Amino acid sequence: MKLRKRLTILSSITFGVIFLIASTIIYGLFYKTNETSVIKNLKKTALVTGIYYLEKDEQSLQEHNNIRREFENLISRDDIAVFDEFDEVAYGKMVNDSVIRPFDLNQVRKKKEHVINTRNDFYYGLYYADNQGDFVVFVKENKDVFNTLMNRLLYILVIVLVLGLFIIYLLSRFLGNMAYEPIQKIIDQVRQKEIDRLNEPIRLQQSYSEIQELVETYNDLMAKASETFVIQKNFINYVSHEFRTPLAAISGSLEVFSQKDRTPEEYQEVASRSIERVKELEEILNNMLLLSGAINSKDFMFFRIDEIIWNIVEEVTVSLKAHIHVDFKVENVGLLSVKGNEKQLQLALYNLIENGLKYSENKPLSISLSEKENKLHLVIKDEGIGIDENDLPYIQQTFYRGKNVGDIKGSGIGLSLASTIFKIHQIDFKIITSNQGTEIHLQFNPPLF
Missing domain, CATH: 3.30.565.10 (Histidine kinase-like ATPase, C-terminal domain)
Incomplete structure (x- = not known):
């Protein structure tokens, strides 16, 4: 898999994971906030209900009328049930509701309040102590509006996720191509290089500092490699030229010398010339060994x-x-x-x-x-x-x-x-x-x- 494609996929996956985590947090916080708001309103409704039904004997007519108007504005009687101490509905029309069980009534009496969250409704129970006895007030609110809001939020998040992934994919490909462009230029220039043109540097008109550093390092390496090739080439030419002369002289002298008997003086002369030629060859080889080893020697x-x-x-x-x-x-x-x-x-x-x-x-x-x-x-x-x-x-x-x-x-x-x-x-x-x-x-x- 190419690096550009891999980076594009990794970028998209990273965005998707981060967005899913963020969306989950947003959805959860929004759900909790709306639920708290609904429960708060139901608590207010339950309190008004208790006052309306149970405090009527202690209120003036005007006070009771004000409570009644607020009560009627808040909730329908069909969504109210005021239970007495025998778990019977004393007020309200929410009778025989299968959601409210004796367990829930006991929970209200024990904890002073209790929330029931079903698929379609919110229930809130409030413990209300009165001179007529101890009552449990339950009010209900339909979740249609709540569910609509949550579904809309979910749709929005899904749409944003899909669009975001699409945009990130395109943007990643664009940025990947833009970032990879100087590397592609380097590859093209390297492919066009010939062995005798290694010393020609790679040139980029404008690039990132990291890529430029890579290019400079490559150019330095190729310059050294080019020098090495030149040395090798010159070494071959030099050996073929310089070594041939003393070797030919030694060989010629020995061939001529071997054709007949010679005097001791002639033996001495030929030996001296041959030794001189051998020393010349030895000096050349020693210099070449020093030249090849000097670069790596760091005995300072x-x-x-x-x-x-x-x-x-x-x-x-x-x-x-x-x-x-x-x-x-x-x-x-x-x-x-x-x-x-x-x-x-x-x-x-x-x-x-x-x-x-x-x-x-x-x-x-x-x-x-x-x-x-x-x-x-x-x-x-x-x-x-x-x-x-x-x-x-x-x-x-x-x-x-x-x-x-x-x-x-x-x-x-x-x-x-x-x-x-x-x-x-x-x-x-x-x-x-x-x-x-x-x-x-x-x-x-x-x-x-």
Whole structure:
């Protein structure tokens, strides 16, 4: 069953149940109110009847005439019975009424009043003590008017229930369609998506905040999924291209080398070249494993960022014979202590420094740490070839390499890996470049984890 239909049915059932409960309460209260009003009038009639019949000897003629007029206006004598102490009708014409039993007369004498409610009539009995004796006055009123009022009320409630259910059903369908419309638009857009267009966001011109939140969450998920597909696609292309060269070189060298006997020096040369190619493959695989695992790694702790920089500077100075100028201007030493994954950040900074040296032919490189607005800022500046303006939007994508790198070796992984690591650590990452060099700006924000 569709959600819209289910909501419509549930809304109608809910309205019906609530209305039935409310109608029962209304009907019961109205019935009780009318019954009380009728009994009150019958009580007044019974009292006037008792006075008219039993107090005649104690009243003046004028008083008796006034009572008689009121009595005649209230009730017919056919609906009156005044019983004496022997349960005989002393006054009135309601004789041999099968509804009034000795039990009812005794109830009146015991409780001073008694009500009998039959299908067609109301009876009210009143105990009346007089100097002539103790009497029981019973008066009756037909329920035709009462039943007519109650039936009309019942008809009205039934009609309102039926109309209400019909209106609620239509309104629920309308509101359900209106509420479901943005969801249907989302479904239509998702159905039209192709695997190579997952990064295109779903767009809704106007929607509810909950639906908009769902759309934004879906768009974020699809953007990440699209990035994953791009990485996978690039990985296949990269493996097929980059791995083929060192593997072909190793295979070719071994095939040529195996055709005849070689000198120990030739053995050594081929082994060295093969080891170099294998190390190249190993480095590529290690970077790929780091890139794939960096997103899920959350092993964070506090460490000193300046110590990492000094370690990197010492390593590249020895291995690459580089010239690096380091300038630290941080008064608040506490800013140097950052929270994150030390190995990941060290790898990211190493890649940036190594790229700066590699693409500047080992020209001097400068690293500066400063404090701005109580935040730690790191700038890595080289004097290399820079990044082409057209390449800048794509340079952080995995396996992407600028068009101006020439014959400089590289895999296109280092900058992408560094960008991913900085994103995990909430570190703002900015690249400023020209044909005279590149500046990498990093801002370390307070940890959010």
